[in-house]
Amino acid sequence: MAQIPVSLLTLVAGIAVTAFSVWMGQHHNLLPLQASAQAPLVDGFFNVMFSIAIVLFLVVEGTILIFLVKYRRRPGDDTDGVPVEGSFALEVFWTAIPTIIVIALGIYSVDVYGRMGGLDSGNHQQVAQIPGTAIAATLSDGSGNESITKAPEIGIGASPTEQAQAADLEVNVTGMQFAWLFNYPQSGVNGGELHVPVGADVQLNIAATDVIHSLWVPQFRIKQDAIPGMTTRLRFVATKPGTYPIVCTELCGGYHGSMRSQVVVESADEFANWLKESQIAQTNETSTAVAMNPTDLSNSEFLSPYTENMGVNAATLAQIQE
Ligand SMILES: [Cu+2]
Incomplete structure (x- = not known):
């Protein structure tokens, strides 16, 4: 060992630590299934951070272990x-390295955020342009009320390749204590779980x-806050x-932990069928409806056995129908 220069040993150790960390960053198995076009972007970023964390862990803990053994107190040594x-x-070195790492991760994260659609301004869709005005965003809905139809700007919007295009499917999502409600404005369907076709550009x-x-x-x-008084968005494939x-x-609130639902990703045909069935089930036509209200129960009382499995109880239903 005495013949091998210390710098060479350090170099070999450095290469080994780096190679192991890069490999671990790709094979850690810590993340759930990737089921959206956005997922690989986020995971790429996570894997780089994870590799860097392993390098730091091995260097710091490894140095502690080596020093613990090499510089331990020998018998009879009372000096x-x-x-x-x-x-x-050394101080310049260990200040400069983390500075470079943090700046690089910052640039990389903004790049990932941009590619996911986080930097999309949201101005390109649904904005009503009244001739002769540059910034008009109000539209009459026919009832005499002037409603704002400007698309939400907070959250994940169109990815750069989808810029200036409206989403294939829009779903209005309402969060309330303690359930999620999904409304399909084009077909009028309401539900306690989200259905989306695979490969479609969906905006919530x-x-x-x-x-x-x-x-x-x-x-x-993907993750987005639902905020009272404003609309946020989440666009994904x-x-x-x-x-x-x-x-x-x-x-x-108290039942936050039970505020769960599910998203069903299905083929375009399956989605169309689900939408059609839901439309029929939700009409008041007794000839085609799958369930009828035979007694004088209120809608929420009557529906509660059917919605229990969706995590929607009678009180929540009553709230929606108000
Ligand atoms: Cu909640």
Whole structure:
């Protein structure tokens, strides 16, 4: 060992640590399934951070272990330790390295956020342009009320490749204590779970009726607050058919932990069928409806057995129908 120069040993150790960390960053198995077009972008960023964390962990903990053994107190040694005064060069070194890492991660994260659609201004869709005005965003809905139809600007919008295009499917999402409600404005369907076709560019317009909630689909790697009084958005493309959890991830009250739903990603045909069935089930036509109200129960009392499995109880239903 004495013949091998220390710098060469350090170099070999450095290469080994780096190679192991890069490999671990790709094979850690810590993240759930990737089920959206946005997921690989987020995971790429996570994997780089994870590799850097492993390098730092191995270097710091490894140095502690080596020093623990190499510089341990030998029997009969009662002398003082070496007086170390500090090292300017070393301090510059361990300040500069983390600075470079943090700046690089910052630039990389903004790049990922931009590619996911986070930097989209949201001005390109649904904005009513009244001739002769440059910034008009109001539209008459025919009832005499002037309603704002400007698209929400907070949250994840169109990815750079989808700029200036409206989403394939829009769903209005309402968060309330303690359930998620999904409304399909084009077909008038309401439900307690989200259905989306695989490969479609979906935009969720998210609102809240009471307190702040947050809609999170771990397999999609997207998350957005639902805020009372303003609409936020989340735009994504689901890439793998399946059923994934929707989790409220903002502590919103006593039953926050049970504020869950699910998103069903299905083929275009399956989605169209579901939409059609839901439309029929939700009409008041008794000839085509799948369930009828035979007694004098209120709508919410009558519907509650059917909605229990969706996590929607009678009180919540009554709230929606008001
Ligand atoms: Cu909540």
